[in-house]
Amino acid sequence: MLRELGDFDGFMEKLISDWNVPGIGVSIAKDDEVVLSKGYGYRDHASKLPYTAATWFPIASNTKLFTAVAAGLLVDRGLLSFDRPIREFVPSLRFYDKALDEAVTLRDMLSHRTGVPRHDMIWYEARLSLAELFERIRFMKPTAPLRSKFIYNNMMYEAVGHIIELLSGKRWDHFVRDEILTPLGMTDTAFTIADMLTRAEPAVPFLEKRDSDELWQPPYMDADESSPAGSIVATMDDMSRWLLMLMNKGRVAGKQVIPERILKATLAPGVAVPDAMNEVLGFTPELNGIYGMGRQTASYRGHLLASHGGDLRAFHSQVSYLPNEKIGVNVFVIGDHCAILRNAVGYEIYDRLLGLPPTDWTQRLFDFTRRARNSLREARQRVVPNPVPNTCPSHDLAGYVGRYEHPAYGPLTISLENNQLQLAFRQTCLPLNHFHYDRFDTPDDEVDGAWSVLFQTSSLGDIDRAVLWLDQAEAIFKRTPDTVPQSVIDKITGTYVTAIGIKAAVRLNREQKLTLRFPNGPTEVLVPFKDLQFRSYLSPETTFEFVMDGDRVKALRHWDAIAEFVLTRSEDDDTIDTMEEDEAADD
Template sequence: MLSDQGKPGLGDVDAYVETLVRNWHAPGIGVCIVRNDQVLLAQGYGHRDAANALPFTSSTLFPIASNTKLFTAVAAGLLVERGLLTFDEPIRNAVPSLRFHDPSLDAAVTLRDMLGHKTGVPRYDMIWYESDYSTKDLFERIRFMKPIAPLRSRIIYNNMMYEAVGHIIELISGKPWHQFVKDEILTPLGMQRTLFTYGDAKEDRQGDYAIPFSERRENDELWQVPAPKDDDCSPAGSIVASLDDIARWTIMLMNNGAIDGKQLIPASVLNATLAPGLPWPNELNDVLGFEFDLNGIYGMGRMTSAFRGHLLTSHGGALRAFHSQVSYLPKEKIGISVFVIGDHCAPLSNAIGFDLYSRALGLDATDWTARLYEFAVKEKTKMREARERSVPRGVPNTRPSHDLEDYVGSYEHPAYGQLHITADGTQLRFGFRHINQPLNHFHYDRFDTPDDEAHGGWSVLFLTSALGDIDRAAMRLDEAEAVFVRRPIRPDAELLAKLVGTYETPFGIKINVKLSRDGDILLSSPGEPENVLETFGGLQFRSSAFPDITFEFVLEEGHVTALRHWDAHAEIEWTRTDDAIGRTTAKAVY
């Protein structure tokens, strides 16, 4: 610990933070303070692992979440500096494979729009959060994200755009995002304890990494909450760093890219990230009833604002139980970064910096931590009371429309991936990403999971086709209802091959059945577009164009002899006429 003389104007920081650890029941807090090109403090308080009382140190590896974004913005800026990208021309000029939901966005969105949260596209966090998608997979799913505001009309925070920029960096540089950031930023800066996944941190030779603990929602007991995925490498928020490394990062930022007498990052790149974009929303200030800073403007990967008459640049980071704030005063060249373990004490990541800046600037004290503690206690109490008042509101005496086994299957959404519904005796189970929970009947064809403290509560509404089978499952994800389509179980390739051939209607019209390259059954009629037949069950299929029209192949003694076709009003049998009857090796047609 440093003496008060080592921290001019800041007072006894150690006693101040240690008091907050006790009063807020914080598992651990880390603080680093830099001035000009000197580290005044890099110190952990409390524990990095509350269960084993292991100390929080200046080298403890801590997930900085969205403070990753500035690394991604600087990496993109380096490619702009080299003439390989531009901030303000349509990004599709350089990356034609990028597709947005709206063609007008394809023609207009720039790299600055993506890094500045100005696309008008909402978050869609559940596409990337805890998924197994690569940055390339996420890049390809931008096209499923529907805008809700005109381009550049307002800030809508969007992690997916940073995932896409990460892949753009790979496409342009030839290196994966993490390798480019390591080679171009971390290694030159000497940031040896900055890694890219929580799994990397767990493999640290020193074993010095933060463990996520937080208070339970019903009481003040600390419990270990689910940690970030080991292999989640995200340009939007996966970097794990130490206080020592963040101190070097902040010194470099404050000094326009220079550190240790060397210009490591071009000043023009850093200045570009600070260029004013759109105003930051003030909803939280309205809720709190007071303001820390004023007139927040987001640039790229960070924002600027006014703190008690002084220019401040900052960015926060939040993952479950891990909260960070990296900030500095550009004119005074004072930087304060705070790491906090625990969701119940997350406000300290902001309040500590504001308290210490006030001290450093010689301003009258405002007890930010007391104000936020009162709000945090009130919020926790109100939410606990709300849960206690909650009662089931399902329609009584209703039953599912089908037997439970009929709901079992895999359902797929083009952006969100797969939802798995399984059965465990008389109980359905919900499987989505890392979550596996019981699924209980609520009413009609709606089933809910318990409101689990670790994974939350989920609700699934099963939908039926025109033929009465369960073929879709709807959930509310992000900003809208997401419909997952049931994945059919196809007949094996040998049986599918037997279906290929020519069939004749009672009116003498020849119908050809083919196999596509992907193994789909294609129905071809003279003068009509090919119709894809979707598996319905066994040798039954339905029309993709008209789901209430079904088909069934007639199998007699191992040979397909006919194709029955029916809708709600008529049933017609088409006779097999080609020479392939009896063969078992028909070839697919492409």
């Protein structure tokens, strides 16, 4: 086997030099043994620490097959079904509409065929629990009919991870550890980058700078986050054990560890995978890709290939094997600029071991990546900002400051430092510069990229929304009101009387929201605006203001563009207890 590889070490050393690779790990398995497990370059380029078979590495989306197998174990126990509607087993799961609620299956979720787009910004560096991500599935609007096309979706795997916890009583990571890793003897596998950093040989992220070949070290991503879609970390040696199990249909050292029927189910055709590489490169090593659950199959030069990739910033992995020939390859690459080597090195190995006519995949892909890199560099150099001239913000900068909230994407904070607005979203903190009108842009950051925020005003003229472009669509963040101190609430709750004697009640409802209610009228939630002024979603053009006389409230004013009314504070609060409460509109 090693003889067929030829001077593979020489080949890899040339790749390290030509591609400026910080470090790369490769393992090769044949039948039931590992024939090579080795590192090239450095696991830590700055400290010149060598990459070895014991280097820990984030395998990213190669985590998905672990999650699919874990779900399959629950199917095997009768707690789930691959092909019955998932809500038969988990009624609390809600999709965007009733049609999806009634039809989506576990197989749909694991095969990326729900018709729901990625919405990666819901989970990306959000530091949300699986339960919180599970609740956000209902905000994800489909863009294609169910089962009509392949749309990669990490959020569905996050939801399946929570389903595993709901049905098994164990957290996803504990279930995978107890039911998969421990039986397989995978003792050098864990679930977070934070776990990895406690081990002796963690891989360290390095990238080429955008406009040069200089390598630099970006921060790790989501160090504490455990994700069923992509957080597993492992050594090359441990992943070789995983590969042997897959190649041998669930058996390790002669023992059936994972039921063969579960692994067979994950390979069953689910949905056709677009041939994106051919569309971009003009050639393709793999034909007729079909995604199953957590992995895909394709034809590689006439040989059946099962594989899956994984990509995080600076870390790229490929786990693949030829089922008929029982040859498998793991490739782990440090560096975005050389990420495609995770595929190309595997192709080279298969060509050599199968005795196929050589194809210089690495050179073809090197030429393409360099052209693409130079094209992007030139595009950035050509760009000229084109704002509408002679415009200014509609408000003083302080008017934009506040916390804004989106039901799926969470909070966005705008602050003011040294007379410049600052954006804080997840782990991204960047200055905002005025572009034109109420649009502000950040610089194009090496790690976080460029962001643009468009602020919008209410009908009363205050800034009440911030719009970001996320997941190929506009995301509207609504400004959240300040919290009203309890001391203020105690003063303003009570009964107020109009000039013609009609009484109105201001009080807290069951959700502890401040409300205003006239007899026989709807209950309005009063939303804090500024000082003692409030707004109402039922009356968006009306402003309510409590008028103080010393240390007590003497009146309630409310006005719009047509008229202003004044209600006098009454000392008789009996009406508060006798008025019936209805459902208040608070959004």
